[in-house]
Amino acid sequence: MTQGLTVDGAGHEDVLAALVSDQVASKLAAKDPTLWGPAAEPEASIRLGWVDLPRTSRPLLAEIEALRAELLADGVDHVVLAGMGGSSLAPEVITRTAGVSLTVLDSTDPGVIQRSLGDSLERSVLVVSSKSGTTVETDSQRRAYLAAFSDAGIDGPSRIVIVTDPGSPLASLGEKEGYRRVFLADPNVGGRYSALTAFGLVPSGLAGADIAELLDDAEAVMDSFAADSPDNPALRLGAILGGAHNAGRDKVVLGDGPGAIVGFAAWAEQLIAESTGKEGKGLLPVDVGGSSASTPGWADASSDATLAAIGAPEHAVDGQVVTDGTLGALMLLWENAVAIAGRVIGIDPFNQPDVEEAKKQARALLDNPNAGDGLAQSFVEGAVEVYGSAASSLEELFGSLGSLVPEHGYLALQAYLDRDADVDAASLRDLVARTAKLQTTFGWGPRFLHSTGQYHKGGHPNGGFVQLTGDVASDLAIPDRPYTFGSLQKAQAAGDARVLAEGRGRPVVRLHLADRKGGLTQLLAAAESATQKG
């Protein structure tokens, strides 16, 4: 057993034996880019920097600590992070685990942005994190903060810290505009593998998390992942995940045990979905929140899912795998295991071929907003407008969602709303899963587009999609852009709906809340009633 880490689970011993005899673990530790076949080799050759980050990231620690001290000396102690997907999910879980405060802006909802701008601006530093330096959400948030700093008489550039890849447009902008600091991250690490690079460490360290301990915890298990042995926990987890996929279990249910690391599943979702969900294959991560006998998707999971607990589950289930340990150890474990599962599944775990399409559609819709999502209006019930459904009432709609997809398909709820003010939307997941008796995911848009979005478009073609959108009470301009946050959010939902429905032939239903609060109350009541009847 590796110190600080447990992987408890069995199965697919043949797959494990093949991985051992092919020396996959030692080759991965040596950054061998040939492990995923010739087509993946060029990408893999520039994406394996993550395997030894617990050692190579050490020099960053002193730099981050020095900047934190400087900011604190200036009275700046409120850290806000603008970043999507791999540029924010790791800092979110790291800071939550450490119990320190970090405001994560990974939304285009005008209410979310306005609330953040109104919170302690005079004490704020904005960390703008983007590997590509071109992500529209992140750039828009940077613009909004610069304008707000300027309006408040604060020197904006001195309050902006950049994390990006060398040579990106954001790197040059940061230098040109004289931002407080530009951290150049290791370019040989992709976004979803970047937890232990500057992308994970800078915002977390500035917010006060013990990032040295995080690296220590990861380093403590790193060498055990290089062993070509059936006892190697990463090899075992990779064999279970990949072997299960190839035997028809195309979903991984992530169930938090009591006291599990909060937010780990949201981080793992991106790693699993973006890495494996492509070419009509892959593992759909389903974050079910708990792991009790009454958690929909956990105890009642069927033969299409592998159950993976984060921490010991409340309700043990046959065939489950339990992963437990420190955050640093778990992150490195899952990164290794997903890369290994990618080899078993037969895909390139380091590309994300289907993500760009929805971005293109959203850009086109910003230029031509009247084009919409192409879904016809079905009916209006109270504050809810329904598009793309054959049902004639909300209760009927919730009662019939399961029939949208084939046996062992899945449903995805995608809420382009405010994840604090409209948090009740997340309760729909359990109700829908219970009624449809299908694995059901829930994601906040546009956040999920940079996470599970790749799987929904590129993975197994057996998903049905329910978008939730809402009227905006008070919109917010994006400085020097011809669109607002509200219109960007709308275009992102419509763009993704178009790619899913027209591009991929997947069923898409949209529920638009003309009044968010009232509409959500109606949706919950209708879903509850469909559950009772179902």
Ligand SMILES: O=P(O)(O)OC[C@H]1O[C@](O)(CO)[C@@H](O)[C@@H]1O
């Ligand atoms: O760091 P960036 O370049 O802003 O990208 C953010 C996220 O967007 C994606 O490219 C997907 O859209 C992810 O892979 C990445 O983590």
